[in-house]
Amino acid sequence: MPETAADPEIELAECVLPAGNLSETLRFFVDTLGFRLDSIMPADDPRIAQLSGYGLRLRLDTAHEGDAGVLRLGTARGVDRAALVAPNRTRIEFGPARLPIRLPPLQPSPGIQHFDDRPGAWKSGRAGMQYRDLIPDRQGGQFIASHIRIPVGGPVGDNVHYHDIRLQLIYCHRGWVRLVYEDQGDPFVMRAGDCVLQPPRIRHRVLESSDGLEVIEIGSPAEHMTHLDHTMQLPTGRRLPARDYDGQRFVFHQAEKARWSHLPDSGWALRDLGLAAATGGLVDARVLRREPASESADVPALQDRMFAFGFVLRGSMSLRVDRLPATRLTAGDAFVVPSGMQPQFDDCSDDGELLQVALPAWQPAMP
Known part of the structure; x- marks a missing residue:
């Protein structure tokens, strides 16, 4: 046990x-x-905040209500030590200086979350953003999907920050948002239909948005730490598209430059968001839309994946998962289909459009 401040x-x-x-x-x-x-941590409903000032580091933690006070000592290798109690009742706890990314055991279950704009459906989160939870059970804590909006646009009160995370992607549903990323050039505008893959620990900042901005954000694990970087200035003056960030590359998919692929015998077209190669096959994402004058009203089936998520961007369709009753989905609805459960879609409206995300990536590679 430590006796002096010189404990290495x-x-x-x-x-x-x-x-x-x-x-x-x-x-x-x-x-x-x-x-x-x-x-x-976490961004959508914070429970822990770390602060610094005047030579002091503080941790505000909702798990310590009623405590007389706790001094937490972070160890380089996360050495496990028994807690101590000082004569003044201050509790001394030990833990890792940098919390590791932990994936809770997956608890797969099907789920449907219908759009809800009633008071209380949206929570106030980081930097004034409003969050709506699209996977309430979080599949045991492995995944989070959020519908995020900024009703009144303008400059966003954000700071340069990064996330300790395994996976994070953002799809712009409505409006536009101006962003800047570490070593990815000047600030750019993400518009409706665009998608960004945020590799682990990449520094970034939200600069401004339009009125009515809406994005879909998907991450793993569900709870992760967001760190502010008070020293890095963005942009960095560099553009390194091939840079490796903990095994992943940054992706900015632009809808206006994307190629749509016809899916034979389906009446549907597919737009691949280009995430599989950038993540080594960890995740894939695509947008499906009805083609003009299509006779088919059935959405192409999802292949069996460990985790498959969908969000209805436009139109409506019916979803049936195994023997569960069919559910009518409309714009703003989301669903999760776990491994071993085969979804069936039918009776899709002519303007149907659907965002699909899957882990691991579809094999073979999508057209």
Whole structure:
């Protein structure tokens, strides 16, 4: 057990305080006391925030309500040590200086989330964004999908930040948003139909948006830490499209430049978002749309995947999963189909358009 500050295993020390109402407590420490926000988790409904200032590091944690105070010592290798209690009742806890990415055991289950715009359906999240949960059970914690919107556009109060995550992609559903990414050139505008793959730990920033911006964000694991980078300036002045970020490459798919492929004997066209090669086959994503004068009203079947997610972009269709009753889906509805359950789509409207995401990527490669 450590006796002095010279313990070589300890990389950081932070004082852990009960969070209370985290948003109000955070506002007090940042706006009133002048502390700086460094990390927050999770983005859609925060429970943990790390701050620094005046030579002190703080951790506001909703899990420590009622504690007299906790001093957390982060070790370089995550050495497991028993907690200590100081004479003044301060609890000394030990843990990894950088939390590892942990994937909880997958708990596959089918799910349908219909569009809901009633009060309470949307939560206030990071940087003033509103979140709607598209996978409430999170498949045991392995996946999260969020419908995110910014009703009133303009500059976004965002900072340069990054995520400790295995996977994260963003599909622009409505409006536009201006973004900038580490080593990916100047800021650019993502418009409806565009998609970005955010590799793990890539620094980025949301700069501004249109009124009524809506994006679909899919990530794994469901809960992950978001870190603010107070030193990096974006853009970096470099554009390195082949750069490797923890085994993945950055992707910016632009709908206006994309090629649609006809799916034979289906009456449907497919737009591949180009994620399989950039992730080494971890994930794939595509958009399906009805072709003009098509006689077929059936959506091409999803191949059996460990995780398959869909979001209705336009129109309507019926979904049946195994022996469950058929459900009518309309624009804004989302669904999850786990491995071993074969979905069937039919009776799609003429304007039908569907976003599909699957892990692992479809094999063989989509046309």
